[in-house]
Amino acid sequence: MNTMTKPSTLTKKTFALVGTGGRSPIFLDPIAGLYRDSCQLVGLCDTSPTRRRFHQQRLSQEYQIGPVPDYGDFDLMLRETRPEVVMVCTPDYLHHEFIVKSLESGADVISEKPLTIDAGKCRQIFEAVQKSGRKVRTIFNMRWSPGVGKVRELIAGGAIGRVRHINFEYMLNTSHGADYFRRWHSRKEFSGGLLLHKATHHFDLLNWWMNAIPSTVSALGDLVFYGKKNALARGDAPLTKYPRYTGVAEAENDPFRLDLGADPTMRALYQNAEADSGYIRDQNVFREDIDIEDSMSLLIKYRTGEMVSYSLNAYCPEEGFRAAISGDKGRIVYTEKHGSHIITGASKIIHGDEEATVHLQLQKHFSEPCLVDVPKAEGGHGGGDPLIQEQMFSPHPPADPLKRSAGHEQGAASLLIGAAGNLSMITGQPVSLDDLLPLPPQATQLTDLV
Ligand SMILES: NC(=O)c1ccc[n+]([C@@H]2O[C@H](COP(=O)([O-])OP(=O)(O)OC[C@H]3O[C@@H](n4cnc5c(N)ncnc54)[C@H](O)[C@@H]3O)[C@@H](O)[C@H]2O)c1
Numbered sequence: 001m002n003t004m005t006k007p008s009t010l011t012k013k014t015f016a017l018v019g020t021g022g023r024s025p026i027f028l029d030p031i032a033g034l035y036r037d038s039c040q041l042v043g044l045c046d047t048s049p050t051r052r053r054f055h056q057q058r059l060s061q062e063y064q065i066g067p068v069p070d071y072g073d074f075d076l077m078l079r080e081t082r083p084e085v086v087m088v089c090t091p092d093y094l095h096h097e098f099i100v101k102s103l104e105s106g107a108d109v110i111s112e113k114p115l116t117i118d119a120g121k122c123r124q125i126f127e128a129v130q131k132s133g134r135k136v137r138t139i140f141n142m143r144w145s146p147g148v149g150k151v152r153e154l155i156a157g158g159a160i161g162r163v164r165h166i167n168f169e170y171m172l173n174t175s176h177g178a179d180y181f182r183r184w185h186s187r188k189e190f191s192g193g194l195l196l197h198k199a200t201h202h203f204d205l206l207n208w209w210m211n212a213i214p215s216t217v218s219a220l221g222d223l224v225f226y227g228k229k230n231a232l233a234r235g236d237a238p239l240t241k242y243p244r245y246t247g248v249a250e251a252e253n254d255p256f257r258l259d260l261g262a263d264p265t266m267r268a269l270y271q272n273a274e275a276d277s278g279y280i281r282d283q284n285v286f287r288e289d290i291d292i293e294d295s296m297s298l299l300i301k302y303r304t305g306e307m308v309s310y311s312l313n314a315y316c317p318e319e320g321f322r323a324a325i326s327g328d329k330g331r332i333v334y335t336e337k338h339g340s341h342i343i344t345g346a347s348k349i350i351h352g353d354e355e356a357t358v359h360l361q362l363q364k365h366f367s368e369p370c371l372v373d374v375p376k377a378e379g380g381h382g383g384g385d386p387l388i389q390e391q392m393f394s395p396h397p398p399a400d401p402l403k404r405s406a407g408h409e410q411g412a413a414s415l416l417i418g419a420a421g422n423l424s425m426i427t428g429q430p431v432s433l434d435d436l437l438p439l440p441p442q443a444t445q446l447t448d449l450v
Contacts, residue, residue, distance in 0.1 A: 013395075016043035016083035016107075018074055018098050019090035020051045022269060023112060026385055027087045027392075028055060032063035035393035043081035044070040050273035074098060078105045088112060092197055093190045096121035103132040110137045110392055114200035115411030117192030118419050119436035122412050126437070129408055137392070138411030142201040143208055143404040145382030147358045147374045151325070151334050152209050152402050154372070159362060161329030163210050163306055170202055170312045170321040176338075177294070177314035178256050181226040181285040186292055188422075193292040195221070195418035199312055202321070203300075204406065204414035206310070209325070211445045212302040213413055218430040219421035221293035225315035231286035240286040246271065258282040298421050299430075304444055320357065330364035336382070358382075407450035409439060 017027055031039045041059075046052045052070045060066045071077035078086070078101060086102035088095050088111040096116040102109045103125075115138045116122050129136060142148060155163055172180070180197070184190040191197040207214060224230060231240050242248045245257040260271040260282050270281035294315055300308040320337040337357035363369035377383020391397045391405055416439075420431035433439070443449055 012038055012040040013085065014040050014042045014081070014083045015085045015087060016045065016077055016081050017041070017087040017089060018045040018077070019088065019094075019112075020044055020046040020048075020055045021089065024055065024089050025058075026380070026389070027089060027110070028059065029063075030389040030393050032059050032065050034389075036063070036065070038395040039393050041065070041068050042083050043077040044068050045072070045074050045077045046070075047072055048273045048277040048279070050276050051269055054268045054273075074101065078102065078107075083107055085110060091184050091190050092117050092192060093121075096124050099125050099136060100128040103128040103134045103136070106132065106134065108135045108137075110139065111411070112139050113204075113411070114192065114196045114415045114418065115408060116415060117196045118422075119416060122415060122419075122437055125408055126412070136408040136411070138406045138408065138414075139388065140201065140204045140208075140404075140406050140411075140414070141381045141384040141388050142205055143402075143406070144384030144387040146377045147334065147336060147360060147382065148205060148209070149402055149404070150360060150372060150374050151323070151332060154332060154362060155209055155325070155327070156211070156402075159330065160325065160327030160332055160364070163325055163327045165306065165326045166206055166210070166308045167324040167326075168202060168206060168308060168310045168321065169323075170199070170310075171316035171319055172198070172312070172314040173316050173319040174256070176319055177316065178226070178285050179258070180292070180314060181290055181294070182258060182283050183279070183281050186226075186283075186285075186290045188291050191292065192415075192418060193221075193422060194294070194312060194314060195219070195296060195298075195421045196415060198314075199296070199310070199418055199421075200414045202310065202312070203417040204410070205323075206300070206308055207410070207413050207446045208404075208406075209323075210302065210306050211447055212304050212306050213439060213443055213446055213449065214300050214417050214433055215303045216301040216430050216432050217417055217420035217424055218299045219296065219424040220298075221296035221421070221425045223290060223293055224295045226285045226294050227290045228286050228288045236286065240284065243284055243287060244280055245282045245284065256285050293425070296421070296425075298417070300417060330362065330367070332363075333359075333361045335359045403447055409449035410446060412437065413439060413446060413449060 031041050044052055056067050086107045086109050088098045095111050099109050099111055185197050228240050242251055245251045246260045251257045260266045296312045298310040322335045325332040358374045360372040360374055361369050362372050379386040416433045416436055420433055424431045
């Protein structure tokens with residue numbers, strides 16, 4: 001599209017963003033580009049001036065907009081720019097702070113997943129929503145990819161009767177999976193661990209597919225591959241010798257190496273910002289201070305009786321997932337094999353014969369299995385990103401018959417599974433979600449929740 005078109009005279013909806021890291025283009029670019037006639041970016045906030053500058057330059061060069069007022073102080077940005085919508089894209093442990101402040105200022109919020117990382121922080125968000133009457137949208141982009149949408153359609157259409165059980169296995173590989181162990185995600189206090197940071201997508205998918213509300217969780221988890229102790233036990237002591245990878249000659253042949261200098265975006269966004277942020281993006285995945293799990297198993301029970309058996313392993317040779325969904329009239333087996341990604345937004349699900357990676361099989365009781373076509377889609381996260389962007393930024397978003405938009409309660413229904421899992425891993429006992437933070441007691445379906 002021609003980004004030099006004359007500005008429209010329509011009143012534009014105003015947006016501000018906090019957290020200008022790797023994920024932020026997913027919000028910034030559609031506002032600056034495709035939806036510029038109806039949306040306006042009024043503020044950018046990040047504690048790193050280098051990262052703010054990186055996006056200012058990019059937005060100016062690619063979309064001829066700006067400079068956008070930018071801030072190191074979120075409160076000041078809120079006061080000066082009074083945005084209608086705040087987009088929260090910081091590390092996960094900070095989401096609740098920015099969500100609550102934004103709601104209190106009278107803004108609606110679009111928050112990256114997970115909505116937050118524990119029940120206490122989630123309660124603060126619930127209270128702020130209630131007091132302010134404003135709205136929070138949780139970004140569950142995985143709901144928007146065509147394959148998982150087809151599964152939801154089949155289930156909702158009764159193709160396998162009532163779903164009783166799902167077996168869900170997620171694999172992260174030694175590239176993308178390893179990346180969570182290089183930076184803030186590797187500390188529970190910042191990410192809540194992968195049961196929050198990563199599995200929130202998967203738990204949401206399960207809730208949404210079954211249109212059900214989780215009630216009880218039992219979990220096991222451990223750090224079995226990454227971390228210094230595990231490398232030493234495997235005889236991989238040489239891989240533990242340096243604190244980070246970039247610029248380290250010894251790390252040249254390390255298969256877990258990430259060279260920030262080799263990629264212009266990584267260099268500009270992270271390496272050049274080390275001096276002003278102290279954020280080291282390429283720490284050794286076999287260092288001592290990692291306290292999240294890389295291997296996890298959960299059993300989940302739902303209010304309406306459905307059961308899930310879930311696993312996540314972050315050190316696999318391949319990446320993707322497999323869901324076997326058993327209903328009382330048949331079964332669906334859905335698999336995706338993913339291309340690896342490190343820079344967010346670059347993830348793609350590859351369709352086609354050579355790397356045919358989306359596979360949907362339906363088998364009704366007493367019938368042969370059949371393959372179901374999955375429409376192809378362009379764009380990040382399996383084609384989910386452009387669709388969710390349209391919902392967020394288009395002045396007239398298309399109807400959402402699969403009910404893929406999620407508010408704060410549906411965000412909570414997913415994160416509370418992870419929070420309950422974290423607790424269960426410590427106590428060895430099943431955890432009731434209602435003991436953490438009660439969701440509306442009369443609700444029986446996910447769609448009863450906002
Ligand atoms: N939906 C998805 O598929 C998806 C994919 C990747 C990331 N995410 C989410 O997006 C969010 C950001 O992830 P990322 O990969 O961009 O992380 P990142 O580390 O690249 O960026 C985080 C940014 O937040 C900034 N920041 C930290 N503390 C701040 C503060 N107090 N005030 C203002 N800014 C602060 C950092 O300087 C950094 O620029 C996370 O919540 C993550 O879970 C979602």
